[in-house]
Amino acid sequence: MDATIIFLIYIFALAIFVGFELITKVPPLLHTPLMSGSNAISGITVVGALISAGAENVALSKILGLCALIFAMINVVGGFMVTDRMLEMFKKDKKENK
Amino acid sequence: MSELLDSKQIIVYFVYLIASFFFILGLKKLGSPKTARRGNQFAMIGMLLAIVMTLLNEQILDYTYIIAGLIVGGAIGAVVAKKVQMTSMPEMVALFNGFGGGSSTFVAYSEYMRVSSEATAPANDVTISIVLSVLIGTVTFFGSLIAFAKLQGIMRGAPITFKGQQVVNALGLVAIAVLGYMLTGDYTQEQYLLIIIAISTLLGILAVIPIGGADMPVVISLLNSYSGLAAAATGFVLSNNMLIIAGALVGASGLILTQIMCKAMNRSLANVLFAAVGTDDSTGTSTRGDRSKVTEYTPEDAAMVFEAASSILIVPGYGLAVSQAQHIVHELATMLQDRNIKVRYAIHPVAGRMPGHMNVLLAEANVPYDLLYEMDEINEEFQNTDLALILGANDVVNPAARTDKDSPLYGMPILNVDYAKSVMIVKRSLSPGFAGVDNPLFYADKTMMLFGDAKDMMTAVVKELKDS
Numbered sequence: 173m174d175a176t177i178i179f180l181i182y183i184f185a186l187a188i189f190v191g192f193e194l195i196t197k198v199p200p201l202l203h204t205p206l207m208s209g210s211n212a213i214s215g216i217t218v219v220g221a222l223i224s225a226g227a228e229n230v231a232l233s234k235i236l237g238l239c240a241l242i243f244a245m246i247n248v249v250g251g252f253m254v255t256d257r258m259l260e261m262f263k264k265d266k267k268e269n270k
Numbered sequence: 271m272s273e274l275l276d277s278k279q280i281i282v283y284f285v286y287l288i289a290s291f292f293f294i295l296g297l298k299k300l301g302s303p304k305t306a307r308r309g310n311q312f313a314m315i316g317m318l319l320a321i322v323m324t325l326l327n328e329q330i331l332d333y334t335y336i337i338a339g340l341i342v343g344g345a346i347g348a349v350v351a352k353k354v355q356m357t358s359m360p361e362m363v364a365l366f367n368g369f370g371g372g373s374s375t376f377v378a379y380s381e382y383m384r385v386s387s388e389a390t391a392p393a394n395d396v397t398i399s400i401v402l403s404v405l406i407g408t409v410t411f412f413g414s415l416i417a418f419a420k421l422q423g424i425m426r427g428a429p430i431t432f433k434g435q436q437v438v439n440a441l442g443l444v445a446i447a448v449l450g451y452m453l454t455g456d457y458t459q460e461q462y463l464l465i466i467i468a469i470s471t472l473l474g475i476l477a478v479i480p481i482g483g484a485d486m487p488v489v490i491s492l493l494n495s496y497s498g499l500a501a502a503a504t505g506f507v508l509s510n511n512m513l514i515i516a517g518a519l520v521g522a523s524g525l526i527l528t529q530i531m532c533k534a535m536n537r538s539l540a541n542v543l544f545a546a547v548g549t550d551d552s553t554g555t556s557t558r559g560d561r562s563k564v565t566e567y568t569p570e571d572a573a574m575v576f577e578a579a580s581s582i583l584i585v586p587g588y589g590l591a592v593s594q595a596q597h598i599v600h601e602l603a604t605m606l607q608d609r610n611i612k613v614r615y616a617i618h619p620v621a622g623r624m625p626g627h628m629n630v631l632l633a634e635a636n637v638p639y640d641l642l643y644e645m646d647e648i649n650e651e652f653q654n655t656d657l658a659l660i661l662g663a664n665d666v667v668n669p670a671a672r673t674d675k676d677s678p679l680y681g682m683p684i685l686n687v688d689y690a691k692s693v694m695i696v697k698r699s700l701s702p703g704f705a706g707v708d709n710p711l712f713y714a715d716k717t718m719m720l721f722g723d724a725k726d727m728m729t730a731v732v733k734e735l736k737d738s
Contacts, residue, residue, distance in 0.1 A: 177395040180506055180514060187502075187515040190294060191522025197301045200619055200644045203527060203626025206300050207363055207494055209310050210523045213293055214370040214497045216317070216516040217377055217504045219324045224380035225339055226330035233383040238335045240376030243369040245343025246350070251366055252314050253351035254359075258630050259307040265638035 205258045212251025218244035278328070285323040286512035292316030293516050297523070303639050320512060356634045357591050360624040364417040364490050370497035371410025374504045378403035379463070381507050386457050394454045396507065401450035403503035404463065405470045410496040412474030417489050420478070421623065427483025436544065439476055442469045481542065487624050488531045488542045495524025527625045534619035534645075536671075536682035564700070567718040569730035572694060573738065575718065576602075576731065579656035579692075581612040583648065585685055586628055587621050589662015589697070595725035596635035599661065602732050603637070614641050616648040616658075616685050618666040649686050658690035661724045664703030669711055679707055688714065696720045696727050 198206050221244045224237025275283070293316045299309025330336070354362045378400045385392040385400075419425040446466050453462045481489050498520025505513030532539050567575070576582070584603065590596060603613045615637065621628035629642055643651075652658060660667055667687045671679040687693055688711055695717060702708055711717055720727050 174393065174395070176509055177506075180509065180511070183511050184502060184506075184514050184518050187518030188522045191297070191519040192526065194294065194297045194301070194519070195523045195526045197298075199301070199303075200530070200617070200626055201303060201629045201639055201642060202300060202306055203530075204359060204363075204624060204630045205306060205310070205626070206297075206523065207491070207527065207625060208359070208366070209300060209313060210297070210520045211363055211366050211370065211494060211497065212317070213296075213313055213516050214367075214494075214501045214520040215373070216293075216320060216513050217370065217373045217501050218317075219320055219510065219513060220377035220381070220504050220508050221339070221373055222321070222324045222336055223327065223329055223508070224377055224384075225335040226332050227384070228329075228331050229380070229384055230387065233380045234332070234335055236376045236380040236383070238339050240373045240380065241336065241339030242343040242346070243373035243376065245340055246347040247366050247369045247373065248317055248347065249344045250347030250351040250362075252310060252317070253348055254354060254362065255310045256307065257351065258356070258359075258633070259303075259310060261630070261633040261636075262303050262306070262639045263633070263636070264303075265640050 201262075205255050208251050208258070209255040212248050212255065215244045215247030215251060218248055282323055282327065283511075285319055286510070289316040289319040289323075290512050290515045292319065293519060297519060316516075356630055357594075359627060359630060360486065360490055361418055361421045363624060364414050364421060364493065367490070367493040367497040368411045368414025368418065371407040371414065371493075371500045374407030374500035375404050375411065375467070376407075377504050378407065378507050379467075382460075382463060386460065391457055397454045397457055398450060399503060399506035401446070401453065401463070401466060403500065403507050404466055405446055405473075406496055406503050407500040408467055408470035409474040409477060410493055410500050412471050413478045413489075413496070414493050416475055416478040417486065417493060420481075420483060421486055427486075429482045430479040435476060435480060439473060442473045442476075445469055477543070480544065485535070485537075485542050487620060487622075487627075488528055488535070488537075488539070490624050491524055491527035491531055492539075493524075495521050495528060498522075498524055530619060531625055534683060536679075563713050564719045565715075565717060567694070567720050569720070569727055570734055572718070572720055572727075573731050573734035575657060575692070575694065576606060576611070576735065577609070577738070579611055581655045582606060582614075582657045582659055583652060583655045583687075583690065584613065584615045585658060585660045585663050585667060585687055586615060586617070586632065587661060587663025587666065588623060588628075589664075590724050591622065591628070591631045592662065593723045593725040595661065595723075595728055596631055596637070598725055598728045598732060600632075600635045600637050602728055602735070603641075605732065605735055614643055614648070614651075616645065616652075616687075617642055618645055618663065618685055619683075620666060621663060645683060645685055652686045652689040655690045656692065658687040658693045660687060660693065660695045660697075661728075662697070664697070664709055665707070667711060668703075668707065668709045670707060670709070674710075677707055687711070691716065693717045694720060696722070696724050698723065 221240035296309045296313030299305040502517025669688045670677040671682040671684045
């Protein structure tokens with residue numbers, strides 16, 4: 173085990189902490205868009221997929237990369253678009269309620 | 271990381287850092303309906319930066335697969351996002367969670383093939399990261415497929431259990447730990463990794479089949495968390511901080527939503543995952559109540575009750591979405607508001623089939639979000655309300671949860687509709703809800719029952735109000 177992995181675990185733990193702080197403040201009203209939006213963010217594996225699909229590798233490794241890329245892109249594009257579609261529908265009442 | 275970085279790599283690392291900022295800022299802005307759309311756009315910018323910067327990476331030599339993957343994946347995602355019905359949002363999120371997990375497995379396996387073809391053995395922590403990434407990714411993928419099948423009705427919603435299921439799960443995890451350890455000993459043994467994938471597949475399926483249809487909101491939230499953790503695990507495989515940060519954020523988000531859902535159903539996570547108490551949402555074989563004991567109203571009577579009220583709280587349940595009654599309910603609410611009647615909506619956390627689902631369904635019908643109140647905000651208000659109108663909800667308004675210690679619902683937080691001056695329930699029959707428990711509210715003196723489909727009934731009431 174070298175220093176890198178310790179450093180990565182630090183990053184992971186702090187990011188989890190930030191995540192908890194941020195998400196507890198999201199009201200239930202927005203939980204569905206939060207889920208689909210965070211789902212799109214988890215498509216960040218697209219970065220790994222791009223390297224697997226494009227690097228000088230054996231053919232099978234590149235095909236795995238291609239599969240990863242398709243899956244991740246569905247996640248990213250679909251997730252962000254559907255979240256935007258939902259959030260567009262949330263509107264405030266025009267007439268003030270008495 | 272001890273080697274010196276050239277200037278290009280330094281730029282890549284800093285752009286990844288900026289992308290991480292955008293993800294955090296995006297999630298922060300998702301916390302308020304005013305800024306939520308901007309927040310989602312911030313996250314998109316972060317993702318765009320990450321993708322563009324990676325494409326400039328010098329490791330990438332061949333763009334044919336990349337272009338194919340970007341176009342095919344992007345197009346599928348775009349079409350699904352455009353076409354999906356708001357009622358089907360749980361299915362879509364379940365499926366997308368799975369794709370995220372699947373992607374992690376593929377990347378980890380591809381990375382394994384790269385490092386195992388090199389002359390020097392990979393560091394143990396790289397191998398362990400690969401095993402973890404494959405495990406979480408595969409469990410997420412197959413678990414999500416099962417969740418999708420249950421939600422879509424391809425598979426029955428009823429829990430599927432067998433004796434010794436827990437033992438099988440535990441043995442599976444032990445086997446993976448042992449195989450992972452053996453792989454660090456001899457990294458060229460590719461079959462170990464393949465067996466790990468096979469066991470993970472089994473674990474993913476076994477994790478979701480014992481969970482009933484009614485508990486699906488918990489499962490989707492949990493799988494959401496797993497998909498984030500899978501991305502973070504991939505970050506460990508590639509030593510990429512941005513993946514770890516983004517994955518951890520999603521992992522934390524899913525965990526919080528899981529916790530909220532469990533609390534709203536008064537269940538512990540262990541109880542949801544292992545107890546298999548959820549019933550099939552499609553069977554209606556339970557005993558039915560006696561109709562002669564209730565006060566039955568017609569839409570004409572109901573219209574008069576509405577006109578006489580000065581404040582109304584609408585309690586929507588999933589039955590409302592099933593009959594697509596959101597639009598007509600909004601029309602009714604607007605008509606009543608024009609007559610100076612105060613109309614608000616009270617939303618239980620588990621109304622709908624995923625966290626926050628009911629809010630989206632009502633927003634789609636143009637109901638303004640500032641009329642939607644969550645349970646804790648509105649529960650005090652029922653006692654000052656003339657009429658509580660319950661549409662397709664049952665267990666979440668069952669007073670037995672508060673009073674009857676023997677009820678399976680006991681302790682579950684409910685909307686206190688029985689405190690309202692009068693209650694109107696629109697329902698097809700007296701059949702009980704998911705929990706299979708009779709609802710004493712149906713037989714209360716102040717309760718009016720309107721038997722029928724929510725949409726038909728509300729349409730009739732609106733017509734009546736227009737004519738009067």
